[in-house]
Amino acid sequence: MDFIWILIAFICGLSLKLTGLPPLIGYLIAGFILNAVGIEPSPSLNTLADLGITLMLFTIGLKINLRDLLSRETWAGSLSHMGLWLIVVSSIIIFMTALTVPYFTELSHSAALLLAFAFSFSSTVCVVKLLEENGELKTRHGKLAVGVLIMQDIVAVIFLAVSAGKAPSIFALGLVGLFFIRPLIDRLLNNIGHSELLPLTGFCLAIGGYQLFEFLQLKGDLGALLVGMLLSHHAAASELNKSLMNFRDLFLIGFFLSIGFIALPTPGMMAMAGLICLLLSLKFLLFFAVFIRLKLRGRTAYLTALALSNFSEFGLIVMALGADAQWINPEWLVILALATSLSFVLTTVLYRGAHSFYRKHNLLIKSFQSAKRLPSDRFIQPHNAEVLVIGLGRVGKGAYRALHNVLGNKVWGMDADRMRVHALKKEGFHAISADGEDADFWESIDLSKVELILLSLPTIEDSGNVTQQLKAVNYQGQIAAIARYEDEQQKLLNHGIDKVFNFFTEAGAGFAEESLAMLSKQNSPKPTR
Known part of the structure; x- marks a missing residue:
């Protein structure tokens, strides 16, 4: 990474930190600044970004209990939300097309559905960073939010396989064998101790899981997550997570910078991105309604919905595939990049006041919840x-x-x-x-x-x-x-x-x-x- 990248990222991150906002917003701004002054990204930036996301998903897996993913509110909540979102948002986009709104005029019905699908995902990077910084990753709403993100990742794997016209390798069935080699990995961790070998072991396991899934024509990030989950029971899981934390956060700066290098926006694109961010309120309301319908407490539904109310970096992959297949205008890739960046800012700022807002308006929020309480919420x-x-x-x-x-x-x-x-x-x-x-x-x-x-x-x-x-x-x-x-x-x-x-x-x-x-x-x- 060139020194100029580090310097601009540091200045922007520090400036936002001094104003009371999270540094990651500064890193997003730094990416657009570097792009605007004509600095070209190098392949090493994307490598750092990929490493950051892989390590982040691996460390998430270290904290996940598989039973949390099998709960009804996790799988039913995520799939119900996605179904409702696709119906409502694709209808809104088709309506905008009929009104000949700029950038919507040439969209077909299938392109409208693709856009709605791209907007349906929430950002794993943003949500996990948000929950970690607030110490809420293992709370009821934190676990539910991460569970929804994992369900969305599973849908992403299916979409990538279908859109690329490639099914996972037949050898993917052999992944069941990972559960049988877990005792060997446990023994390895027992012998590592607390030396510098511990973070190196984490790198090997995370990147190894990624490469294994890529070889089997599956989403590599999901492999890093699964390997982390296999180790979550181990006594060294917490220490392993802490040993990787600083590396992960440093590499994730590359991810936030890379968003700004996608393209330089025009004023029209920026206005459209701002308009699209109005959909975040709809995303929040749909998540809140679905969770309430599943009999979650008002507070859990409110905090989870708020954390998930952003757009995802995976939407950029969907847009890139659509642009390459000429299903959609490449300008939408820039618009979504801007909207994703802006959604990170909005979610981060709004979530900081989430608890004080609930304290003031808890009677209103609780008025929507079911009188019947789930056993886990008593x-x-x-x-x-x-x-x-x-x-x-x-x-x-x-x-x-x-x-x-x-x-x-x-x-x-x-x-x-x-x-x-x-x-x-x-x-x-x-x-x-x-x-x-x-x-x-x-x-x-x-x-x-x-x-x-x-x-x-x-x-x-x-x-x-x-x-x-x-x-x-x-x-x-x-x-x-x-x-x-x-x-x-x-x-x-x-x-x-x-x-x-x-x-x-x-x-x-x-x-x-x-x-x-x-x-x-x-x-x-x-x-x-």
Whole structure:
């Protein structure tokens, strides 16, 4: 990658970061700037972009439980939405053609259906980045959103096979054998340890899965995702994900830059892209209606629909195929690239205020939900809890165990990851599965006996949001939180948190205290007989 790409991407990313917006929006802008000044993309840019997407899907797979994909709300929700979308949007496009709106005048009915199909997909890159940055990938709505994206990927594989006139290789049936070699991969991970071989192993597995699926004439990205899912049960899956995170984020910059190199837009194309983005409100409403119909809670339906309300990079592939086959004017490829970029911006900006919006308008949103609650959406009351630890990662589990040794069953844990809670219950933890940012949850449980809540969450934004939810239900106890950096401590205190512990400082202090205890025990006089 040329230095000028890195420099422009850095300047644009930093500028957006300083304004409070995510850097990825700056990377999109950087791509268009580089294109406008006449800089030509090199093959290495596309290589970086492909690597970023492959690693991202592999790391998604490391966090997925296959049973989540088999739930009715996942497969029925995604397929129902796509069917409704194709009917409604293709009808709108045909109507625009009848009105002789620019760029629509020469579209046939089959071209209108192709456009609607291209617009139906949501962006895996955008949605996953959004959920990860908000610490919501393992929440109820986060898992549902990822499940829908995977179902859309499966539809994409079928479309690519049909449109290219090629069926998957007969040897694709041999993919069943991956489940039988999983013990060998598990043994490999057990022997890798924590060295620099761990991220290298991740690269080999992700790219190997991609190449295997490409060889079998399947979508390579789906191969990386599947290999990740095969390893999701392993104890090293979380560490493997963290070791790849920085590589993945760096390579994904190449993806966002590459969008800007597709073509230079004209004012007319930009206006058309803005008009097409009005369809995002329709996409949101259809997703929300489908999820409500499937008896999901209003909050889950609202957050999932909002996260999925964008256009996908896969739509660009559909447009490219249509343009090559002369089904559609190549100008639509540029229009969709612009609309996709703009949809990333809109989704990112709107989702940042999603929880505060729900807090203010939850009665309206809940008025649409079914009176009958799905079993997975029922809340459990933490009986006799005086201390509640929210976030049961390594730090949260350590805090729970230390407090439990003193207070016994008066301590409860809480985490949004159902599988983690299930595993901890087997270890004897008193734990419940719930999203700390869920206003409905806090309104449904009794906090009158809870004297202390510990927040051990991945981001300070999460801790701040949970604190706001607790204030809204008039919680009267104390709140403590973990900060990983010194500059985060004051931000958390400003949210109204009573005590903030610096993760690294407190770990060092605890280590010193334990060491001094050992020293004093060693120097104490031995009892005489």
